[in-house]
Amino acid sequence: MIYLDNSATTKVIPEVVDVMTDIMKNMYGNPSSLHGLGVKAERLIETSRKILAQELGAQPQEIVFTSGGTEANNLAIRGTIESYGHRGKHIITTMIEHPSVYDLFQKYEQEGWQVTYLPVDQQGKVNLAALKQALTKDTVLVSVMHVNNETGVIQPVEQIGEILKQYPKTLFHVDAVQSFGRLPLHPVKHQIDLLTFSGHKIHGPKGIGALYIQKNRRIAPMLIGGGQEYDLRSGTQNVPGIAGLAKALLWIKQKRVARLPAMESWKQAFLKSIEQIPLVKVNGAINRIDSVPYIINLSFPGLKSEVVVHALEAENCYVSSRSACSSRTEKVSRVLQAMGASDQQAIGSIRISLGFLSEADDLNRLSQRLCKVIPQLQRVMKV
Amino acid sequence: MKYDAILLRYGELALKKKNRRMFEEQLILNIKEKLQLFPNTSLEREFGRLFVVLENEQEPEPIIEKLKEVFGLVGFSPARRVSSDLEEIKKATLDIALNQPSSYQSFKIESKRSDKQFPIRSQQLNHELGGYVLANTERFAVDVRNPDLVIHVEVRGKFSYVYGNDILGLGGLPVGTSGRVLLLLSGGIDSPVAGYLTSKRGVELHAIHFHSYPYTSERAKQKVVDLAHLLTPFSGTIHLHVVPFTEIQTEINQHCLSSYSVTIMRRFMLRISEAIAKKHGCLALVTGESLGQVASQTLESMHTINAVTHYPLLRPLVGMDKVEITKISKEIGTYETSILPYEDCCTIFLPKNPKTRPTIQAAVKQESALKIDELVSRAVEGTELIVCETKHEEEFDYF
Secondary structure (H helix, E strand, O other), rough: EEOOOOOOOOOOOOOHHHHHHHHHHHHHOOOOOOOOHHHHHHHHHHHHHHHHHHHHHOOOOEEEEEEEEHHHHHHHHHHHHHHHHHOOOOOOOOOOOOOOHHHHHHHHHHHOEEEEOOEEOOOOOOOOOHHHHHOOOOOEEEEOOOOOOOOEEEEEEHOOOOOOOOOOOOEEEOOOOOOOOOOOOOOOOOOEEEEEEEOOOOOOOOEEEEEEEEOOOOOOOOOOOOOOOOOOOOOOHHHHHHHHHHHHHHHHHHHHHHHHHHHHHHHHHHHHHHOOOOEEEEOOOOOOOOOOOEEEEEOOOOHHHHHHHHHHHHHOEEEEOOHHHHOOOOOOHHHHHHHHOOHHHHHHHEEEEOOOOOOHHHHHHHHHHHHHHHHHHHHHOOO | OOEEEEEOOOOOOHHHHHHHHHHHHHHHHHHHHHOOOOOOOOEEOOEEEEEEOOOOOHHHHHHHHOOOOOOOOOOEEEEEEEOOOHHHHHHHHHHHOOOOOOOOOOEEEEEEEEOOOOOOOHHHHHHHHHHHHHHHOOHHHHHOOOOEEEEEEEOOEEEEEEOOOOOOOOOOOOOOOOOOEEEOOOOOOHHHHHHHHHHHHOEEEEEEEEEEOOOEEEEEHHHHHHHHHHHHHOOOOOEEEEEEOHHHHHHHHHOOOHHHHHHHHHHHHHHHHHHHHHHHHOOOOOOOOOOEEEEEEHHHHHHHHOOOOOOEEOOOOOOOOOOOOOOOOOOOHHHHHOOOOOHHHHHOOOOOOOOOOOOOOHHHHHHHHOOHHHHHHHHHHHOEEEEOOOOOOOOOOOO
């Protein structure tokens, strides 16, 4: 099997499984309980929190655990609007966000908020001039993802942070689900107030994620109850999930120095090898500065991405059409459209995403299969 | 730009001529312990100066962060080390000028020529180098009175050192040069700060904590262990003595007037502390008391409590307001742990109306029903020693 859908989710590594199994068997206390078993679980959470905070150059108490990226994004945006909404009625995001951000902004737009959706260029990069133009003293929140989940294009969040230094009352949220653990990003250095990350994109478990909240910002919780996680996220903590996330991060930190440059060379070789496929188009920036080595987005105009995905599956090869979360809906890719792609191009796109268990050969074999399958499909579909 | 060395400055030591060698040696030892984390460094001593030499592109910032925990160091400067050749010095000077925060707009050069063989005199060197920086940069202007940036140039024999503004260190005296004290560590905001400030004067820390299980929880004890660990980057290893205090507290509760219970409890704490201090060679006790904050810290209260010991009692916070104490506690990183809301032995049996002006006579009378020596020696015997080292033993083997 060739699994190249790691931006949808990753295989949990055995080291993480072992840690989580042991915790479920032996460290099952409720971290809020007063007795020793509870204390042990609580200390485990705090140790994990420190490991995660360190990666962001943050303080442990700035990390709040959630059920995943979607919840963290919701907490960041809803919490900001509830706490700081009185400061103005304007919020800014981009046209290429994940639905857990984009659709939430649409909801606020329907409720009467003034929303700016920043455009991107053909390379898939957010337009900074448009941001400068849109910002006003009334802007409550700016939310921009770090790495786009469909194209792998890196957004200029450092520069956005620089621009926002002149707007100290505007909060800055970064959805870093597709970059956490792989690209360095220190929220403190770049004026980032809120930052989302999640476990299952880095070979950790599903059902766990977190939000970094800069310590001087007070956002409102969405869940009310026992007051866990500094009152910001009530509900008994997912202890094995939290420790599994920390373990996965430590594992990836060991691997990334060697793996990321390797992936970059595999990616460039792969892109070269598929040039021979008729009509193929690579979407978004592909250079090493503007894009990550582990996400590649291709279009085959005239073919539906669904058909390509299934044809590859028949060859035991797993890739994605657009992002996994939205691929059930029969719509063209909003992200590719924002980049100025034609409908044909946006319908026929597939995403290939590497993980830290991927090997060079995975992309070689995918390339061979694409070179075989695509021309066949093009003949049948009379492209 | 890459730095070649970090110049270290230690001020107060120079004043103490007689002990200078001992202070320096201890300081070097303490610095070397921090440098263990950085294999690409070495410590060099030259003309009464200390340098951390950086190899293999080692960045100075993480090292400076660690050296900011060493008492006795007053300042650091990441420096270029070049051969004593005018062209080389010029280039290094420009490198330093270019590598500054964008807010810096004015500068001056301060040259020192300890090597009188070097052909250019300091004044002339200032002019040459200043002119070179002006010619090759746009934002800078010279300001000799109040510059944003001072570029220091030291010509010392074969090598010359070029560096910018000083980064401030903690000051104080190297830990290990002033003997040993016993800190009464409660778990609140004040006592860790008191420990930090005493440690700043070069003493080695032992700490004592009173634990009243089950009235105080496992979390309260763990919190104190954590606080001790948070102090170790500054103080080095801390020996923490955890005293079983339940029996004494219940005895006081049963036999003494509740308005005097706090006074008597604290008198017991001092008796036990003195015994532990003697046992471990500590020459003074340290508390986080500040005058008049709470009932037990009025002058009358201190007087009555202090009467049970002849040991020197240091109160480094006595002149401070809560705001100042809190500020230090945040700076040294103990605040967040200190404010965790666990009951400690001081709050658990807190009476409704504690006596704010207790007298020695009344306290002695209240204590007459208690077997003081027996209670104290049992508590001392049952004391548990926890050694808190700088290198934290990992609690979980998962990671």
